[in-house]
Amino acid sequence: MRGDLVISPAGEPIVLADIGLTQLHEDPRIRVWDVSLEPGACHPWHLHHNPYVVMSLAGSNGRMDWLDGTEPRFIFEYRGGAVYRPVSPVHRLTNIGDSCYRNRLIELKDLGEHLREPLDIGPGARSSLGVPPGEPLPDGRIPVLRHEHVSVWTVTVHPGETRELDLSPGPHLLAAIEVDEHDPAGGVRPHPGGPLTLAGAGTWFVVELSYLNHLNTILEGHRG
Template sequence: MKGDVVHTATGEPVVLVDIGITRLYEDRQVRIWDVSLEPGECHPWHLHHNPYVVLSINGSDGRMDWLDGTEPRFISEYRGGAVYRPVSPVHRLTNIGSAFYRNRLIELKDLGENAGGPIDIGPGDRSVQGQPPGDVLPDGRVPVLLHNDVAIWTLTLAAGETRELDATHQPHVIASLEIDPDDETGGVHVPDAKPYVLINLTDEERTWFVVELRYDGAEQNRSTS
């Protein structure tokens, strides 16, 4: 947690920061963060207590360094991509690319802190650019990542277009890929209406991530790590 003191492999103390930079939303099930890094900028040492989803708004290349001295992991995120990750050891993230990087990070609290500890979700999953994992849905959603726990699509609407989404069965998170700097929500919305109507009120084409929390109610049947 933020403020906790941990130690490097050589015994040097490190104070942990939040897993995200700006908290955008929180309820009983999810906690949603903005993580934005300029080229060369680093998000300092932090520790995840919940499995989480990363939605890439602006892609770049990154390096994950591990506090225990394990070899770094190099990642390349692309706009419109997504990752589903289990908890992992203390690490930091550096934008080693030449482009601005931004994501929406969704902590799944029912698979971690609400369950008394992180539930074993296996290795998680990662989208592959240009390789959708399924067919386009009748409402126009394009699959990005389909996992037993979470399903992620993108949906693009023309200016002024309206689309009704079936959000009847499981909780959903909606996150815009176009960010209005004056929008304090960061383009994130957790709908309570079922079905949910998404409206593009702008005069330009817009795209949203649609995230379905498929695990809802099933997490109690799995063991914690």
């Protein structure tokens, strides 16, 4: 958490930063952040206590460095892509590309900080550019990432149109890819599931928090 003090292998004290740069939403289940990095900028050392979903609004090449000295990991995040990640050791992220990188990061509290130990979700999941994990849904949603815990789609509304979505029952999160900079919520809003009307031109991420529909079963397996 922000302000926590850790010690590097070289004995240097490190004060941890927040998971993201700006917190956009929080409720008892989730916490949502904005992470925006211009070319060359770095999101400082931080530690995830919850499994999390990253949705890219603007893509770039990145480098993840680990405080324990593990070899860095090089990543490419593209606009409209998504990643589901487990908790991980203290690390930092640097935008090594030539364009701005921006995401929406959702922390899943019920799989992390609400437990004695965070849930081991294995490797998680990652979308692949140009390879959707399934066919578009009748309501126009295009699948981006599918996992038993979360599903992520994008949906586009063209100028002068509306889009009627038929969401599954249960909590969802919407995140606009084209962000109105005057919106203090950064284009993020929760939805309880069921019918949803989207109006106004733009593309949205639609995230189904499907783990909440069978949370007890997931946690029983965790305890076992």
